[in-house]
Structures are given as structure tokens and as C-alpha cells.
Amino acid sequence: MINQLSWKVGGQQGEGIESTGEIFSTALNRLGYFLYGYRHFSSRIKGGHTNNKIRVSTTPVRAVADDLDILVAFDQETIDVNHGELHEQGIIIADAKFNPVKPEQTKAEMYVVPFTELAAELGTSLMKNMVAVGATCAVINLDVQVFTNVVEEIFGRKGEAVVQKNMEAIQQGYNYMLEQLGGKAGIMQLAPADGQQRMFMIGNDAIALGALAGGVRLMAAYPITPASEIMEYLIEKLPKVGGTVIQTEDEIAAATMAIGANYGGIRSFTASAGPGLSLMMEAIGLAGMTETPLVVVDTQRGGPSTGLPTKQEQSDLMAMIYGTHGEIPKIVMAPSTAEEAFYDTVEAFNLAEEYQCPVILLSDLQLSLGKQTVEPLDYSQVEIRRGKLVQEELPELDAKSYFKRYEVTEDGVSPRVIPGMKHGIHHVTGVEHDETGRPSEGAANRQAQMNKRMRKLGQIRFNTPVYKNAQHEEADLLLIGFNSTRGAIEEGMERLEQEGIKVNHAQIRLIHPFPTEEILPLIESAKNVLVVENNATGQLANIIKMNVGHVHKVKSLLKYDGNPFQPHHIYDGSKELFPLQGAVINGNV
Amino acid sequence: MATFKDFRNDVKPNWCPGCGDFSVQAAIQRAAANIGLTPDQLAVISGIGCSGRISGYIKSYGLHGIHGRSLPIAQGVKMANKDLTVIASGGDGDGFAIGMGHTIHAMRRNIDLTYIVMDNQIYGLTKGQTSPRSAQGFVTKSTPKGAIEGTVSPMELALTSGASFVAQSFSTDLKDLTAIIEAGINHKGFSIINVFSPCVTYNKINTYDWFKENLTKLSTIEEYDPSNRELAMNTLMQHNGLVTGIIYQDKERPSYQELVHGYADEPLASQDLQLGDEMFNDLVKEFI
């Protein structure tokens, strides 16, 4: 019995690799397993190696597995590129069609199954992915009937005959493989799951659902990897609440349209990746200066420029905190799981309205596109707080007066009215302005308005700015990360703990304003501090040093080759600190 | 009923005396009053430039944004609150240089708002550089030997970009300009109004007198028919774009909002934001 299975399917882009993984994982999720899927793909539609690595477990998993139990190969390249991940008892199941060759170095067993041929005999070679799924079932001893629902959902529209054929393809794959195994199913017998029904979604789904639950009515966006799923989900759902998605001509239009809509009184946002965020910077400054709520999602990917558009990276941090000229109050959030992405998205809209400023919700490619099992989301935790938005009637103003939209208040936040309201007329401008919004360049007014704006975030209320797993009063090591590195850090930490190393973990959820008070005690009580991030310059580490100090203690574990951290990277990188405590590692793992 | 005076505030424009933009400001105030709007029902969204200051000189809601982006902001405002009358405005640099992409796409999109360009064929605020509307050979601070590049023809461009209301006017002709702005506001869909609005400080060529000499009123052309797009295009070409009046109007084309699937009848801004348990649970189920 195994409690965990690591399975990968690979082939040429466009030949159904994704659907193979999708069918396999959806069915297993419904059985109550915890899944984590990560796709390797390139920015072209057809051709090029692609693979989908899926982890199946009886307990929650949030990282790409270190090794591989089963590699399903539709071409030789899949074997050549991925066999190194297979452990000694791992197996390759390869399509007979390409006369697979097992590399000499690998100890894994290879089974050859005529995926394409069996499928073609049933009517169409397109069903080869079903055959592959069936073959996998024989290895892990899974009843092929668990796929019935999924197959019906996908092919039901095409009629009962197509459904039957696909089920038949799965069965044939199973039978063929069973024979190869000498009639004994389950050489890797997967322990049964708890049968709980949980969601299975990518981070972008969670963000989109969060936006919907958070009251969004208009999304303005321009397509880009890895953000597009957010707009694609919402164009299906927003019409149900009277709203819509507008695909704009560029990201400048997307951000400014969202600003216009927020000024107009609704919740509106945009989502993009680095290149789009670069274009939005002037607009983000406008939102800051005019104190207009604005939520922007940045799904980080490999930069700079077009960089590695389909690969994991976390290198937009500094740009998101400091991007836009001049100085504005801004909030930068970084959820690390799909659950957090959902709740944090809702919260982003609340904070944007409460503090009347831009809020950037950072994600990264691994979180945005990694498909994971998600514990039930609790709608009763969703609250909508609109801050100082004036909703009652306003007292009459004399003909000459304007409403004090930028009134200097103690907390810096001023009452906000939306166009259309009686007696609320005021001006809004990106030029420095007085309390009514009229342009004003006077020195005293400038100071007063600047102070008022910057004061807003002085006492920001944020539920959980840092996710902490800190059992030790004095730790040998404190691991710090943000966004999707959480799973790898947790597993790496587990292994270190097993060796007697006392490890604490902090995952930063509020990047800016930086939660110094939360982090300081953890750093002070740790002998070593290792900041784990997918970038080349240690941006989070630098932010920590800037805000918290301890410049000599804070070290970096960096990875910027386009791939996510796996648990062993964390383990290996941390181990370098012991016994050589204090050695600087710029571990280019 | 509100009069045009109700659309005045006490901010003194910092425009040069004689600037064409004064008349545009007055025409917007008059048109709004004529239509029967009250100041709180109007939102004027403007870009950056001398012209961009206009939203601050009209008593109504208004947003003076960033250079070239009045249109996307205005479209966002209108999507949020369909009951508001939304006017976008700015200079020829704002709309035909830095904001040109938005101009074309706003015309295609056809969201119901009125876009007024104050076209002075020069960059006023930055003190006299060439604009995409400057004539070839035009000498400015940035083209000391004369402009080399060709000139953008906004009205022809509007016709080919699918604009449903295309008009041009001249800023001294307050009556005509007011009537055109009213027609633009009443038009269901996107309306673009290019207004020749002379810069008395930096453009010594395209002066009030120059326009008086060179402009042709469409109302003087016999059998001109603004519903005929081909005629509109030919007329523009014959007159080198120098005509005033409603050049083209497609009264049949539905606005963007009429075509958006599911778009609410009441303004989005007055909606309750809660999804409710039932809808949320349904959405969640789709992921299981």
C-alpha cells in the first residue's frame, strides 16, 4: 500500500496530454484523494514537449513531487526528458507506436502498451489517452468504473455511443496492462481515500471565484499567460449577476477602465502578468493619487521582458511594491494556496475600498495554474465592506461649494461619493488637489494631502499577514517564502525536522506594508534564516532586511530556472547551513 | 430645471485669453442644460493637456485622469452606471497620438458616451510641439524644419473604425457646437465630435480666420445625407476633412450595452453585491 503516488503523462503539445491528466485527476479527486497537478508547457499551441505531473495523496499536498512512480509516455522525448525523476521501483508505460527505448541509466521497469493502436481499433486514435488512463488503473488497482461520471460529463454531448467507446478504451488499456503485469493488478496499490467531496481547481479559478463572491461586476482585461483563465471564467459567470468582462485593446485600457468603473461605484478589477503590469503602472499611480479603489492581479511568470512566459518565477515583487512614479499608498498581497487566493481576493476588494487605494494581488504561475484539491470554501466568511463609501443622502450644499471628497481626516481616509449622487459633486484629478479635488499646488496643501494619503496604511488591519507554522521558541532555522513555495517548504521542513533540526516556517501573505512586527520575533528567535524565492536577486530577502534588519542572518535560497521548488531543493539548500552554520548560500539549485 | 449657469463653478480657467476651449466648455454646459440634465447626472472625464482641464471647469462630476486615457476611464464609468451621462474629452494629442488606440477601439466598441476632441493641431500644454493633426511642413518647436509626417484624418478614421456618430464643429460657432453636442449625447452609442479649437498662443497658422476661410458647413451642401456613409467619406475627401456638422450617424446600430449578454437593466452601481449562498454553492459544485 502506498499513500502517495506521483504520476506524469507527457507527449507533444496538442495531442491530448492535458485531457489525459484532467480525466485522471478529476476522477481521483472525487474519490477523496488530495491532488496537486503541475503542467510543463511552452508558448506554442502544437508541438513541443509538454507534460502534466500529478500527485495523488491521502493527505493534503501542495508541492510538485521530488520523484516519480509512473511515467506515461506518448513519445520518446517524454522518456528521455523525464526518466531521471523515476525512482528505482518506478515504471514507464509507453505507447508501442514509437518503439520506445528505455535509457540505459534508468532502473525503472518499462511496459509497452499499444495506446494508439487499441484506440484506433475502437474507432479513433484520439482515444489513446483513455487507453493510457486504463493502463494506469491496472498498476494502482483502481476500478475503471470510477471514470464513468467524468467520461459522461466530457462526452455526454456527443451521445451515448461515444461515452461507451471511451469507457471501452479505458477497459482495454486496463486489460492489456493487467496481462503485462502477469494478471496481478496493483503493483502500486494506492491506499483508499476518505471519499470526501472537495473542490479541484487552479489558483486562477480561486481568484476568479473570489472576485465574484467579493462583488465584482466588471472585469477589464487583456489576455496573457498565466492570467487569462480569470477573465475566461468570469465572462461565463458575470452575466449571471448583470455584469461582464470587457477584453480591452491593451492593459493600459484595462487598468484605466477598471479605475473608471470603480469611480463609477462598482467593484471592478483587472488581471495580468508582468508585461501587462508594466503597462499599467501610470494608471496605478492615478488610482493612488485620486484615491480610487483598484484591484490588480499579477500572476507572476518568468521575466524580464517576454522572458519565460510559461514558466514559474517570483520576480515582480519590487516592481509591484514600488512601481509607478512618485509615492502612493499601495497594498500588495500574496496568497500561497488556492484557499488563501479565494479569501484574499475577496479581501483585496474590501481593502481597496476601505483604504481607497490600489491593491495588488500577487500570484505566481505555479499557484495560478497548478491544479489542486481545495478544502470547502466557507461563504459565511465572505464579507463585503465598503469603507467610507457614503450611501445615505447628503445634506444640501450651497451652489458654490463642492463636496469634500479629500477631506483631511485622522485616519487619512475621506468619505467617498459616487457620481450621480445629489450634493456630492466634487472634482477628481491626478494633479495635486485640495479637499474638494480642485487642483492646488500650494506647499501647505501638498503636505497635508500627501500626509493624509500616506497615513491611510499606517494602521492597516489585515487578518493574517503571515501564515506561521512556528512550533519552536528557539529554532535552528526559519524558512520564509511567499506565494506557491509553501508546499515545498512544508515538505522540506518535515524532512529536516525528522533529522532533529528545529525548523519554523513563515509564509508572507501581506508583502506591503510589510508586517515587520510579525516577522521580527521569528527572526530574532532563529539561529538561521533562509528566504526561499523564485528569483535571482533575493527580492523578498531584501525587503525583509530593509524592514526588519538582521542583514547578516537573512540568507537566500534562490531558483530562477523557470521551475518550481521541489521539497528536496528546500531540504538540500537548508542542509548546506548545517553544520556550516552561517555560510552564505546563494544556492542556485 | 437646471440652466447652463448651474453647470458653472467658481474655478477660473487657466486657459490663455481667446483659447478655443472656452467655447467648448460653454457648449457642453449649454447642451447639458438643454437636454434637461442636472449637474449630478453628468460626468466629464478628461485627459491631460490644456484641453484636459475642461472637466475641472464644469460643475458636474468629473475626473481629470492621465494623458490619452480619458476614453477607457469614461467607458468604465458608463459601464458602472448607465444612468449617468458621460462625456470624454481632451486634445488632439491626447486622442490621436498617445490615446489613438483607445479612440479606435472605443469607436468599434460603441459604448454610449460622447467624446469631444479639442483639436488645435498642436500640443498646447507642453508649449508648442507638433501633433498628429499638424499639417505637413508645419513648423513647431519639435519640427523646426517643418513636420515630415502625414496628418491624421480623424473623421475618415472614425468612419472606417465603425463609429456610429461622427461630427465636427468649430469652437466659435457656439450654437452649432451646442446642437451637435446635444445630438451626440442623445445618440445611443458612441459619438465622436472633433472640434476645431484654435490655440492662439502656439498655432499661428490654423487661426480663427483660417478656419472661417476654409471650413464648409455640411448644411450648405445640397442633398447631404448623414446616414450615407459612402457620401460622408467622399465629402470628407473632397473637402480635405474641413467640414462641420453631423457627418455620419447610424441610428440603427445598438450600443455595446444593449448587446452585452446578461447586462443588468438597472445601473450596476446600485446593485447589492452579495452573491447569496445558493449561487455560491452552485458555483462551488462545478469544481467538484
Ligand SMILES: Cc1ncc(C[n+]2csc(CCOP(=O)(O)OP(=O)(O)O)c2C)c(N)n1
Ligand atoms: C505619459 C505622458 N507623456 C507626456 C505628457 C506630457 N504632456 C502633457 S499634455 C501633452 C500634449 C498636449 O497636447 P494635446 O493633447 O493636443 O492637448 P492641448 O494641450 O493642445 O489641449 C503632453 C505631451 C504627459 N502628461 N504624460
Ligand code: SF4
Ligand atoms: S496654450 Fe493654446 S491650447 Fe493652451 S490654453 Fe493657451 S491657447 Fe489654449
